[in-house]
Amino acid sequence: MNQRMIVPMLGEAWHAIGANRMRAFLTMLGMMIGVGAVVLMLAVGQGASAAVKRQIEAMGSHLFVVLAGSQQAGGARTGGGNATTLTSDDAYAIRELPGVTAAAPVVMGSYQLIFESNNWNTQVFGTTPDYLTARDWKIADGAGFDDSDVQAARRVAILGATTAKNLFGDASPVGQVLRIKNAPFTVIGVLAPKGQSLDGRDQDDTVMVPLNTAMRTLSGSRFRNAVRMIMVQAESDGAMAIVESGMKDLLRERHRLNGVDDDFFVSNLTAVANSAAETAKTMSLLLGAIASVSLLVGGIGIMNIMLVSVTERTREIGIRMAIGARQKDVMAQFMLEALMLSLTGGLIGVALGAGGAYAVQAIWQTAVEVTTQSIVLAFVVSAVIGLFFGFYPAWKAARLDPIEALRYQ
């Protein structure tokens, strides 16, 4: 077997397959479905993990949200963020726990914003500078507020990009004065745009003001210091467990609960995002199972058709041996044919899988990613299957006795 024989052998393999097109197509179906499922599986899996990565990046990493309210036996939370048990002082206390990098108390409400003749209704957050740290939000224009702004309850505001655009058009709002619930606020900064969140909300349609300003000027809460939630960031994934238990102990002590049900609820946002990834992984595994079964069936199909082919062409094999084909030449010929079947099936499978991935994306709005690696992997898998399942028929052909093969009718 040398390189000069490869080209004529490839040609012969191609002709042999071409001579039985329908049969070859049916044989390749298993490979097509299997490889298609592999490509689809990887595309969905990669897409999901990339989406989770993006989500965590957008949300900020190692995040907890502490909400007021209690958790019932069934796991349902009552009271939601409407209970008034959580205070800004709880947040400042959590801020001092080991492993905590930021703890931002948050109050919020929907208010009418007015600048000159422009009106805009949006969600206004009252919080501390820690909020920007925790969510890793950046100021694109102007500056953020600091702790002294919170302490002094200054009427300053940071606008999200959408809000800024709706009230100020393309002009920079920094330094302008707008009215929120009729109170004048000076715009000191604009947030960098973040686009849509995963649940489809425009994250840029927002306004941030210092916590104390919001409490005094906007919500006018009956309960001083009561906040809707506290956003807490741990310094690393590893610190999350300590922060979670530290936080719970601290709040139980501060709320003097000793033994009574918790009046707060801690939710691990990173875990929530990861659970979405888990769902995608499960789906990938399911596809993976389909893929392995199809590939196995496809491989057996190739083996079957190659065995038929060897039997049908016994005489041809005898002729080839009579004029000088060695066992390895016959072996190579049938291996090449099996390989060509599996690779052609694989090629069509890659196209089907990629097409299917984009169909999934279009129909279910899930992110998919068809990577070069997954295509290379699909081809390697196809080749391995062709070689593995082609081996036995090829070996059978090579082992034929020349004279027996020539006598075969």
Add this chain to the structure above:
Amino acid sequence: MSAREADQAGRPPQPDGKAVIAVSRLTKTYSTQAGPVPVLHGIDFTLREGEFAAVMGPSGSGKSTFMNILGCLDHLTGGRYELAGQDVEALDNDALASLRNRVIGFVFQGFNLLQRATLEDNVALPLVYAGVDRATRRQRARDMLAKVGLAKYAQSRPNQISGGQQQRVAIARALVNEPRLILADEPTGNLDSKTSDEVMDLFCALNDEGISIVLVTHELDIAQYARRLVRFHDGLLVEDTPVLNRSWHGVKP
């Protein structure tokens, strides 16, 4: 022997020339489900460089069995077979394939061409297994087709030409790798007498070029193209005589 050759055209074989085939006490027994079937019972046969032997004998006398062993397509049961000085039984499968490829050209009664391939590709096939490059393969295959008078059919397929033409393609294929020995088992068995004569003229011309030939036939007038006549009967070589009134007088086909 030289007296016989003197009045005949073509290059005479040297009586003391090198043996291409040397067979001694050759036996062959087929093992079948019904038990062993002894077919050849001890054949002694030598073919020297440039000889042309015709093998005749009744059906079932073991001629094809003998030819298949000579062609390294089948194994002997007992005795010894030397091809071009090599003990064939001592060789492995690859070496036997190489002998079939380079030393022997086998011509079958049923032509045994690949139906899917063009005539040119059929003729070039032994060169593929010899590892010859594409350009040389094409050239040699075309030369051989021209030699058997079928140059213009290079791109046809076997089912598009006549039996006599197919047999000439098979001969071209047997010749393409320049073998020293042609083995032909009833090459004219499927041909009418006119095409048979054409094919035999071709064999004679090849023999005149120095290629040794063993040819099986049932017809005496075909056998008379050869220089030597060997008769088989019930697995034994019973007669080995020179051909006195040869049908071939050196006329090119």
